[in-house]
Amino acid sequence: MNKPIDVAPRNGGAARAASAVLERPADEPAGGGAHFLRTIIAEDNALGRYGGRVVTRFPPEPNGYLHFGHAKSIVLNFGLAAENGGTCHLRFDDTNPLKEDVEFEDAIAGSVRWLGYDWGAHRYHASDYYDVLYDFAEWFIGQGLAYVDSQSADEVRRTRGTLTEPGVPSPWRERDIAENLDLFRRMRAGEFADGTHVLRLKIDMASANVNMRDPVVYRIRHARHHRTGDRWCIYPLYDYTHCISDALERVTHSICTLEFADHRPLYDWIIERLADGGKLARPLPHQYEFARLNLTYAVLSKRKLIQLVEEGHVDGWDDPRMPTLVGARRRGYTPAGFRLFNERIGVSKSESWIDMGVLEDAMRDDLNATAPRRIAVLDPIRLVIDDYPEGRSEMMSAPNHPQQPELGRRDLPFSRELWIERDDFDETPPKGYFRLAPGAEVRLRYAYIVRCTGVDKDAQGNVTTVHCTYDESTRSGSPGADARKVKGNIHWLSADHALHAEVRLYDRLFRVPFPGARERAAAGANAQTKSSSIEGDDADADERERNFLDDLNPESKRTLAAFVEPALAPAAPEARFQFERHGYFVADLLDHREDRPAYNRTVTLRDSWNANPKAKGRNP
Ligand code: ATP
Numbered sequence: 233m234n235k236p237i238d239v240a241p242r243n244g245g246a247a248r249a250a251s252a253v254l255e256r257p258a259d260e261p262a263g264g265g266a267h268f269l270r271t272i273i274a275e276d277n278a279l280g281r282y283g284g285r286v287v288t289r290f291p292p293e294p295n296g297y298l299h300f301g302h303a304k305s306i307v308l309n310f311g312l313a314a315e316n317g318g319t320c321h322l323r324f325d326d327t328n329p330l331k332e333d334v335e336f337e338d339a340i341a342g343s344v345r346w347l348g349y350d351w352g353a354h355r356y357h358a359s360d361y362y363d364v365l366y367d368f369a370e371w372f373i374g375q376g377l378a379y380v381d382s383q384s385a386d387e388v389r390r391t392r393g394t395l396t397e398p399g400v401p402s403p404w405r406e407r408d409i410a411e412n413l414d415l416f417r418r419m420r421a422g423e424f425a426d427g428t429h430v431l432r433l434k435i436d437m438a439s440a441n442v443n444m445r446d447p448v449v450y451r452i453r454h455a456r457h458h459r460t461g462d463r464w465c466i467y468p469l470y471d472y473t474h475c476i477s478d479a480l481e482r483v484t485h486s487i488c489t490l491e492f493a494d495h496r497p498l499y500d501w502i503i504e505r506l507a508d509g510g511k512l513a514r515p516l517p518h519q520y521e522f523a524r525l526n527l528t529y530a531v532l533s534k535r536k537l538i539q540l541v542e543e544g545h546v547d548g549w550d551d552p553r554m555p556t557l558v559g560a561r562r563r564g565y566t567p568a569g570f571r572l573f574n575e576r577i578g579v580s581k582s583e584s585w586i587d588m589g590v591l592e593d594a595m596r597d598d599l600n601a602t603a604p605r606r607i608a609v610l611d612p613i614r615l616v617i618d619d620y621p622e623g624r625s626e627m628m629s630a631p632n633h634p635q636q637p638e639l640g641r642r643d644l645p646f647s648r649e650l651w652i653e654r655d656d657f658d659e660t661p662p663k664g665y666f667r668l669a670p671g672a673e674v675r676l677r678y679a680y681i682v683r684c685t686g687v688d689k690d691a692q693g694n695v696t697t698v699h700c701t702y703d704e705s706t707r708s709g710s711p712g713a714d715a716r717k718v719k720g721n722i723h724w725l726s727a728d729h730a731l732h733a734e735v736r737l738y739d740r741l742f743r744v745p746f747p748g749a750r751e752r753a754a755a756g757a758n759a760q761t762k763s764s765s766i767e768g769d770d771a772d773a774d775e776r777e778r779n780f781l782d783d784l785n786p787e788s789k790r791t792l793a794a795f796v797e798p799a800l801a802p803a804a805p806e807a808r809f810q811f812e813r814h815g816y817f818v819a820d821l822l823d824h825r826e827d828r829p830a831y832n833r834t835v836t837l838r839d840s841w842n843a844n845p846k847a848k849g850r851n852p
């Protein structure tokens with residue numbers, strides 16, 4: 233009997249494998265909550281089922297960019313491995329030569345690394361196993377467990393039966409082994425056209441589980457593969473490839489989303505037979521299913537994401553509004569925020585919807601702790617302090633973080649002419665308005681108390697300048713500065729010192745929780761009723777009735793000519809800040825330059841969507 237095949241040692245060896253043991257990222261939330269996968273792994277370890285090994289894998293198909301749903305799977309798989317001193321493999325599931333590309337592979341690997349994870353030496357491809365998979369297929373034929381079916385794809389589909397009716401055996405099901413082997417070899421040799429034959433496992437056409445009704449495992453496809461070139465004209469299917477890849481890599485816990493639960497008997501059938509035949513080593517991997525991430529105000533289907541990009545509804549895959557990881561990075565979302573989010577939503581076995589607010593809150597909480605504070609005036613109007621000497625300026629001092637004095641302070645130049653926010657002044661203020669109004673007093677944050685004495689207007693009656701006087705004895709930080717209390721406290725920038733900056737105010741890409749859902753469904757849906765009708769991406773009939781593009785938020789991006797404080801001059805791309813009273817912002821990864829600053833709003837300081845009565849569908 234052949235020795236069982238075990239690729240993990242061949243590809244790395246013990247030393248390299250050991251060096252790839254995952255470190256828990258420093259900012260990983262500690263001591264995460266219990267969930268069924270953590271429990272299972274702890275139990276397996278206690279029982280010594282895998283000799284204490286924990287090997288997981290993240291298996292993306294290199295046919296697109298990763299999205300927030302993938303982040304859940306990445307954090308889960310790499311996280312579980314890290315918690316247990318194990319390893320997580322990055323395996324490109326490249327069994328479809330038509331849709332895949334190395335460009336996607338690089339982006340995917342980059343996003344996994346960006347999230348803070350390291351696969352060490354364990355970067356694999358399903359296509360690495362094509363030879364082994366082929367040998368195993370011949371073995372199945374030799375055992376009488378596989379046959380070449382010469383029906384068309386249509387016939388195969390039609391004779392598969394339904395949930396209530398058994399399938400109809402193919403007329404080719406009883407071909408003898410020698411003929412099957414000969415045909416399969418000729419399939420591989422390129423003698424046949426696409427679609428003329430397939431290889432099927434011979435399991436049970438009457439099985440209650442449709443996946444067990446002689447599943448197709450190889451099809452002919454005369455297509456060039458981005459890694460194996462023209463070496464193959466037959467390609468293995470996912471169900472056959474995936475379980476064998478897991479077993480070859482000595483994966484212990486193979487974690488996937490719920491729609492694969494019905495495929496688990498096939499997963500086990502294939503690798504059990506191969507292990508019985510001495511082709512695979514035991515203990516074999518076990519598949520576990522968890523609920524995929526469904527996020528409100530977003531779409532996570534690859535098809536829809538492609539449509540958004542190709543039809544130009546967004547500025548590319550890495551548009552900061554896209555729920556992709558390359559988009560998240562430009563938006564200013566943080567890897568630690570994703571990990572925090574994943575801890576908060578947990579892992580479950582039943583479908584549910586998570587409100588976008590939960591993700592935004594996780595980002596807020598992470599950024600609140602880490603982002604230095606800065607001043608930006610986004611919608612400027614001029615304020616002149618008439619009794620402040622012309623030409624004079626002085627340095628005010630502002631803390632970089634109110635709760636973290638160790639982060640120090642920075643200087644903020646003050647002068648006679650300032651920029652303030654247009655909406656911090658109101659000529660006819662409503663009741664309870666504590667900002668600037670004729671005759672009213674406010675504190676200019678980190679500076680003086682000023683009183684509004686009048687305004688200049690243009691020909692149309694719009695206010696162009698606000699005039700004030702100031703009280704020299706109220707300078708922040710000076711003795712007695714707080715003797716006089718005022719309710720309003722507004723930010724400002726010295727007009728002579730402020731820097732121009734382009735600021736992009738990003739908001740949710742969709743204006744409703746369930747883009748494309750029927751009005752009734754959208755208005756009445758709560759997490760519960762909605763989740764019961766969801767299977768996978770867009771199996772919900774309600775969702776097909778309207779075009780999800782009709783629900784795009786027309787205000788998801790606003791570009792402003794703003795001012796920022798001089799201390800931001802050296803900010804590097806991807807530096808993150810809180811702009812006081814506005815939210816969290818990031819210097820754009822691609823567009824930000826010292827002489828042409830560009831900031832993206834990551835998230836506002838507070839959730840304004842949740843307060844909106846139209847924004848229903850939030851998870852309780
Ligand atoms: P496709 O339809 O192309 O298969 P996919 O979203 O499943 O799309 P894959 O590249 O196959 O993309 O996914 C890689 C891994 O990410 C799989 O293990 C899959 O289960 C997981 N994954 C995909 N979407 C989600 C999601 N929304 N939540 C959690 N995990 C997900």
Ligand code: MG
Binds near residue numbers: 293
């Ligand atoms: Mg998939």
